[in-house]
Amino acid sequence: xxxxxxxxxxxxxxxxxxxxxxxxxxxxxxxxxxxxxxxxxxxxxxxxxxxxxxxxxxxxxxxxxxxxxxxxxxxxxxxxxxxxxxxxxxxxxxxxxxxxxxxxxxxxxxxx
Amino acid sequence: xxxxxxxxxxxxxxxxxxxxxxxxxxxxxxxxxxxxxxxxxxxxxxxxxxxxxxxxxxxxxxxxxxxxxxxxxxxxxxxxxxxxxxxxxxxxxxxxxxxxxxxxxxxxxxxxxx
Numbered sequence: 254x255x256x257x258x259x260x261x262x263x264x265x266x267x268x269x270x271x272x273x274x275x276x277x278x279x280x281x282x283x284x285x286x287x288x289x290x291x292x293x294x295x296x297x298x299x300x301x302x303x304x305x306x307x308x309x310x311x312x313x314x315x316x317x318x319x320x321x322x323x324x325x326x327x328x329x330x331x332x333x334x335x336x337x338x339x340x341x342x343x344x345x346x347x348x349x350x351x352x353x354x355x356x357x358x359x360x361x362x363x364x365x
Numbered sequence: 366x367x368x369x370x371x372x373x374x375x376x377x378x379x380x381x382x383x384x385x386x387x388x389x390x391x392x393x394x395x396x397x398x399x400x401x402x403x404x405x406x407x408x409x410x411x412x413x414x415x416x417x418x419x420x421x422x423x424x425x426x427x428x429x430x431x432x433x434x435x436x437x438x439x440x441x442x443x444x445x446x447x448x449x450x451x452x453x454x455x456x457x458x459x460x461x462x463x464x465x466x467x468x469x470x471x472x473x474x475x476x477x478x479x
Binding site: 257284286288293294295296297298301309344346348353354355356357358359 | 369399401406407408409410411414455457465466467468469470471472
Protein backbone atom coordinates (compact mmCIF):
# COMPACT_ATOMS: atom_id res chain seq x y z
CA UNK A 254 0.00 0.00 0.00
CA UNK A 255 1.56 3.27 -1.10
CA UNK A 256 -0.58 5.67 0.86
CA UNK A 257 -3.65 7.80 0.25
CA UNK A 258 -4.39 8.47 -3.41
CA UNK A 259 -6.68 11.04 -4.97
CA UNK A 260 -8.03 11.39 -8.46
CA UNK A 261 -7.93 13.59 -10.43
CA UNK A 262 -4.98 15.69 -9.33
CA UNK A 263 -6.27 18.70 -11.22
CA UNK A 264 -9.74 19.66 -12.41
CA UNK A 265 -10.74 22.72 -14.39
CA UNK A 266 -14.45 23.26 -14.84
CA UNK A 267 -16.88 25.96 -15.78
CA UNK A 268 -19.16 27.57 -13.27
CA UNK A 269 -22.37 25.63 -12.89
CA UNK A 270 -20.92 22.25 -13.78
CA UNK A 271 -20.80 19.27 -11.42
CA UNK A 272 -17.52 17.68 -10.42
CA UNK A 273 -16.64 14.52 -8.51
CA UNK A 274 -13.40 13.66 -6.78
CA UNK A 275 -12.25 10.29 -5.55
CA UNK A 276 -10.12 9.32 -2.58
CA UNK A 277 -8.62 5.91 -1.89
CA UNK A 278 -7.45 5.67 1.72
CA UNK A 279 -4.83 3.40 3.21
CA UNK A 280 -6.55 0.03 3.19
CA UNK A 281 -6.65 -0.71 6.92
CA UNK A 282 -7.76 2.79 7.92
CA UNK A 283 -11.39 2.99 8.98
CA UNK A 284 -11.42 6.79 9.33
CA UNK A 285 -11.52 9.07 6.31
CA UNK A 286 -11.55 12.88 6.22
CA UNK A 287 -12.01 15.58 3.63
CA UNK A 288 -10.44 19.02 4.00
CA UNK A 289 -10.38 22.10 1.80
CA UNK A 290 -7.37 24.37 1.46
CA UNK A 291 -7.47 27.79 -0.16
CA UNK A 292 -4.43 29.80 -1.14
CA UNK A 293 -2.45 31.06 1.82
CA UNK A 294 -4.51 29.17 4.37
CA UNK A 295 -4.29 25.94 6.28
CA UNK A 296 -6.66 23.11 5.45
CA UNK A 297 -10.20 23.34 6.85
CA UNK A 298 -12.22 20.33 7.88
CA UNK A 299 -15.17 19.42 5.66
CA UNK A 300 -16.42 15.99 6.66
CA UNK A 301 -15.51 12.73 8.37
CA UNK A 302 -16.36 9.07 7.87
CA UNK A 303 -15.92 6.16 10.19
CA UNK A 304 -16.21 3.13 7.98
CA UNK A 305 -19.19 3.89 5.72
CA UNK A 306 -20.93 6.25 8.14
CA UNK A 307 -20.61 9.98 7.64
CA UNK A 308 -20.43 11.21 11.22
CA UNK A 309 -19.86 14.92 10.85
CA UNK A 310 -20.22 17.66 8.26
CA UNK A 311 -18.75 21.11 8.63
CA UNK A 312 -20.84 24.22 8.10
CA UNK A 313 -18.47 24.83 5.18
CA UNK A 314 -20.16 21.95 3.40
CA UNK A 315 -23.15 23.56 1.72
CA UNK A 316 -26.05 21.63 0.22
CA UNK A 317 -24.20 21.58 -3.08
CA UNK A 318 -21.58 19.30 -1.59
CA UNK A 319 -22.11 15.60 -0.96
CA UNK A 320 -19.69 12.92 0.15
CA UNK A 321 -20.04 9.17 0.23
CA UNK A 322 -17.99 6.23 1.31
CA UNK A 323 -19.75 3.09 0.12
CA UNK A 324 -18.64 -0.11 1.81
CA UNK A 325 -16.19 1.84 3.93
CA UNK A 326 -13.47 1.86 1.32
CA UNK A 327 -12.94 4.68 -1.19
CA UNK A 328 -14.79 7.96 -0.88
CA UNK A 329 -16.19 10.46 -3.36
CA UNK A 330 -16.81 14.16 -2.93
CA UNK A 331 -19.25 15.74 -5.37
CA UNK A 332 -19.82 19.43 -5.87
CA UNK A 333 -22.94 20.39 -7.78
CA UNK A 334 -23.40 23.69 -9.62
CA UNK A 335 -19.84 24.76 -8.96
CA UNK A 336 -19.10 28.39 -8.11
CA UNK A 337 -15.86 30.31 -8.42
CA UNK A 338 -15.59 30.30 -4.64
CA UNK A 339 -15.26 26.51 -4.74
CA UNK A 340 -11.82 26.84 -6.31
CA UNK A 341 -9.43 25.26 -3.84
CA UNK A 342 -7.31 22.23 -3.08
CA UNK A 343 -9.43 19.35 -1.77
CA UNK A 344 -7.46 17.06 0.51
CA UNK A 345 -8.35 13.60 1.68
CA UNK A 346 -6.82 11.92 4.71
CA UNK A 347 -7.22 8.62 6.48
CA UNK A 348 -6.28 7.23 9.85
CA UNK A 349 -6.74 4.55 12.46
CA UNK A 350 -8.65 5.59 15.58
CA UNK A 351 -6.80 8.17 17.71
CA UNK A 352 -3.80 8.27 15.44
CA UNK A 353 -2.14 10.54 12.93
CA UNK A 354 -3.88 11.36 9.70
CA UNK A 355 -2.16 10.51 6.44
CA UNK A 356 -2.91 12.90 3.61
CA UNK A 357 -3.23 12.36 -0.09
CA UNK A 358 -1.72 14.72 -2.69
CA UNK A 359 -4.99 16.58 -3.13
CA UNK A 360 -7.21 17.56 -6.04
CA UNK A 361 -6.82 21.13 -7.20
CA UNK A 362 -10.13 22.51 -8.48
CA UNK A 363 -10.31 25.61 -10.66
CA UNK A 364 -13.75 26.97 -11.47
CA UNK A 365 -13.79 29.38 -14.39
CA UNK B 366 -12.54 31.61 19.89
CA UNK B 367 -10.51 28.43 19.78
CA UNK B 368 -7.69 28.68 17.30
CA UNK B 369 -4.21 27.79 16.16
CA UNK B 370 -1.89 30.72 15.49
CA UNK B 371 1.31 30.72 13.49
CA UNK B 372 2.56 34.29 13.89
CA UNK B 373 5.14 34.17 11.09
CA UNK B 374 3.75 34.08 7.56
CA UNK B 375 7.15 33.85 5.90
CA UNK B 376 10.65 33.11 7.19
CA UNK B 377 13.87 33.26 5.21
CA UNK B 378 16.86 31.38 6.57
CA UNK B 379 20.35 30.67 5.27
CA UNK B 380 21.32 27.09 4.56
CA UNK B 381 23.05 25.66 7.61
CA UNK B 382 21.42 28.12 9.99
CA UNK B 383 18.94 27.15 12.67
CA UNK B 384 15.20 27.45 12.21
CA UNK B 385 12.39 27.96 14.68
CA UNK B 386 8.71 28.13 13.73
CA UNK B 387 6.20 29.32 16.28
CA UNK B 388 2.79 27.85 17.04
CA UNK B 389 0.32 28.88 19.72
CA UNK B 390 -3.08 27.37 20.41
CA UNK B 391 -6.05 28.45 22.45
CA UNK B 392 -7.93 25.45 23.74
CA UNK B 393 -8.96 24.72 27.28
CA UNK B 394 -7.45 21.27 27.59
CA UNK B 395 -4.12 20.05 26.28
CA UNK B 396 -4.80 19.04 22.71
CA UNK B 397 -2.99 16.58 20.50
CA UNK B 398 -0.40 18.60 18.58
CA UNK B 399 1.11 18.07 15.15
CA UNK B 400 3.47 19.66 12.69
CA UNK B 401 2.99 18.95 8.98
CA UNK B 402 5.11 20.03 6.00
CA UNK B 403 3.77 20.68 2.51
CA UNK B 404 6.08 20.98 -0.48
CA UNK B 405 4.80 22.42 -3.78
CA UNK B 406 2.52 19.93 -5.48
CA UNK B 407 2.75 17.51 -2.59
CA UNK B 408 0.38 16.44 0.12
CA UNK B 409 0.88 17.12 3.79
CA UNK B 410 3.56 15.03 5.46
CA UNK B 411 3.66 14.58 9.21
CA UNK B 412 6.90 15.77 10.80
CA UNK B 413 6.08 14.97 14.41
CA UNK B 414 3.28 14.71 16.94
CA UNK B 415 2.68 15.18 20.66
CA UNK B 416 0.04 13.27 22.54
CA UNK B 417 1.48 13.10 26.06
CA UNK B 418 4.69 12.41 27.96
CA UNK B 419 8.05 13.96 27.22
CA UNK B 420 7.45 17.53 26.10
CA UNK B 421 10.38 17.50 23.67
CA UNK B 422 9.50 15.35 20.69
CA UNK B 423 11.73 14.26 17.86
CA UNK B 424 10.48 13.96 14.34
CA UNK B 425 11.64 13.12 10.88
CA UNK B 426 14.18 15.07 8.82
CA UNK B 427 15.99 16.30 11.94
CA UNK B 428 13.07 18.34 13.29
CA UNK B 429 12.05 18.58 16.92
CA UNK B 430 9.31 20.43 18.78
CA UNK B 431 8.74 21.41 22.37
CA UNK B 432 5.37 21.55 24.06
CA UNK B 433 5.10 24.29 26.68
CA UNK B 434 1.79 24.09 28.52
CA UNK B 435 2.30 27.41 30.34
CA UNK B 436 2.70 29.24 27.04
CA UNK B 437 0.21 27.13 25.03
CA UNK B 438 2.95 26.72 22.47
CA UNK B 439 4.38 23.96 20.33
CA UNK B 440 7.35 25.45 18.48
CA UNK B 441 9.21 23.57 15.77
CA UNK B 442 12.99 23.68 15.51
CA UNK B 443 15.78 22.43 13.33
CA UNK B 444 19.44 23.04 14.21
CA UNK B 445 20.76 23.22 10.64
CA UNK B 446 18.53 23.85 7.66
CA UNK B 447 19.04 22.21 4.28
CA UNK B 448 17.85 23.67 0.96
CA UNK B 449 15.31 20.84 0.75
CA UNK B 450 13.57 22.19 3.86
CA UNK B 451 12.07 25.01 1.81
CA UNK B 452 8.35 24.37 2.09
CA UNK B 453 5.21 25.42 3.92
CA UNK B 454 4.84 24.27 7.49
CA UNK B 455 1.55 23.83 9.30
CA UNK B 456 0.87 23.44 12.98
CA UNK B 457 -2.31 21.51 13.73
CA UNK B 458 -4.25 20.37 16.76
CA UNK B 459 -6.93 17.87 17.63
CA UNK B 460 -8.60 19.74 20.46
CA UNK B 461 -10.00 16.93 22.56
CA UNK B 462 -9.22 13.32 23.28
CA UNK B 463 -12.42 12.06 21.65
CA UNK B 464 -12.22 14.50 18.75
CA UNK B 465 -10.69 13.74 15.39
CA UNK B 466 -10.80 16.93 13.32
CA UNK B 467 -7.50 18.64 12.72
CA UNK B 468 -7.55 22.41 13.15
CA UNK B 469 -4.69 23.99 11.25
CA UNK B 470 -2.83 27.23 11.55
CA UNK B 471 -2.45 29.40 8.46
CA UNK B 472 1.04 28.09 7.83
CA UNK B 473 4.58 29.48 7.64
CA UNK B 474 6.44 29.52 4.35
CA UNK B 475 10.15 28.82 4.74
CA UNK B 476 12.60 30.02 2.12
CA UNK B 477 16.19 28.76 2.28
CA UNK B 478 18.90 30.89 0.72
CA UNK B 479 22.27 29.52 -0.30
